[in-house]
Amino acid sequence: MTRDVEDRLRDAFAAGAELVSPQSLKATGTPAAVRPRRGVRGLPVLAAASVAVVLGAVAIVPSLLGSSAAPPGGSAEAPTRFTAVVDALARRAEQPRAYWRSESETLTWGRPAKQAYNIEDSVRRVFWSTPRGPAVETTPLYTRPDTAADERKWRAAGAPDLCGFQVGCEGVRDRRGRADYHFPKGFEIGGVSLTRAQFLALPQDPRRLEAELLRLQAPTHQESTGPSGSFVKQYSEQDTLWLMGEGILMNTPAPPAVRAAALRMMAALPGARTVDQARDADGRTGMAIVRKVDRDPLERRLVIDRSSGDVLGTTTLVAGPLPESAGLEVGDMAAAQVVRALGWTGDGPRLPEGCVQQAGKTCVGS
């Protein structure tokens, strides 16, 4: 019961705190905004220093962002603000604790094969770093018709059971609400598995990080055909760097300076731009790095908190025509990740009874 209460407290506090959005805070860029409330002498200086930091950031926009200085669709100030946020992240010092976790909900929209309605599928994933290695906790949450119109069509089709994108659920065990654990040998980022030592040693300079990631992915990138010899459409080098960047930010306890380097690297990819106002799938606002995927007609957005630089989530929007069978049109959201918790913690995963964390093993929750 106490454990249940603890979970409810964490959930309620996290949700309650989100009521204070970064945008809702009083502006801090002017002396008036941080004036002393009781005749404090120091604060005008503090306010002036805030202004100085902002002005300083304007003057030292890294050359990496040169290509996105006046981004289409983004404000002219976005790169400057982005730089200030990422600079602060790079200077952040963290005190590691026993466990690290990144908890997110992955939402996917689309049309199951041969159906006339779209569905929304939701899966909760927690990437853990524990003293025994990485662990991935996966809990299917729900699959349901997307809109009211989709629900009508689904009912007209006999309201079949939905298991992800599989209709009918024959031979599929209902795993909704049940957590499965997988213990990979390394931390997975964009198709590459890294040991803890490897990702701790990742460069803190964006150009060097990019070079290192390209070096790491080289062995896997050469596999351009499937096992049967069929052609597999490959992600471009830049697509893969983006995915690896997301992996560093969301799947590993990489140091803040490495996370900052990953953000700078992603913002500097060809075609990437920073956007000052963006929302994640949960409606939380932040800044975003936006880039169209080379391989598919999709646009990826990585939304970060405007204050801390931590990832709030990702969204994938349809940016070009897809086959009709996909059920999605240009501008539709195809997928999203909403980060619920990210960072070090004193509590580890609650493995099912009898489950022992061992690299390469899987535990199925009851």
Add this chain to the structure above:
Amino acid sequence: MKSEIIHPPPGVPGGEASADAVVTELFLAHRLALVRLAFLLVGDQESAEDVVQDAFAAVYRRWSRLSDRGQVLPYLRAAVVNGCRMVLRRRTIIGRFRGHREVPFWSAEAAALLGETRRQVFLAVRALPRRQREVLVLRFYLDLPEAEIAQVMGVSRGTVKSTASRALKALAATLQEER
């Protein structure tokens, strides 16, 4: 979205950097998290922002007297918790004369945003004694270990442990009744 940031920004080893630079960095990096902490304790954003502003002002004012500048964040958190206690005290005193005002956090709008289940949790937390509320927020929102909670609240680790235990027990009973 919590991070454990205990030290001032790198580049200021030995605390030789100016108060302007360091406090501004801290302000940019931690203001939101501290406002959220205060918000969970006092229930309205305006008071929370004022409390945090005062906490930063106090750090700035006492910069030259801070003995351990590697502990600025715990100091800030302690200042925020103390500031929240003062807000609640003032609110209690004013309430005796003017009647208690419902703070926005408990409003119908916030309840709609949070959902009824979470609102039940908040109402149960609000009914706890002040110290128990603080321990729960520091433990389950900031994920602080007992030692740091003790440091922030100015009590012993044993007190943190027993207070948390009593709070959880009381909450479990309250929430169980509501099921």
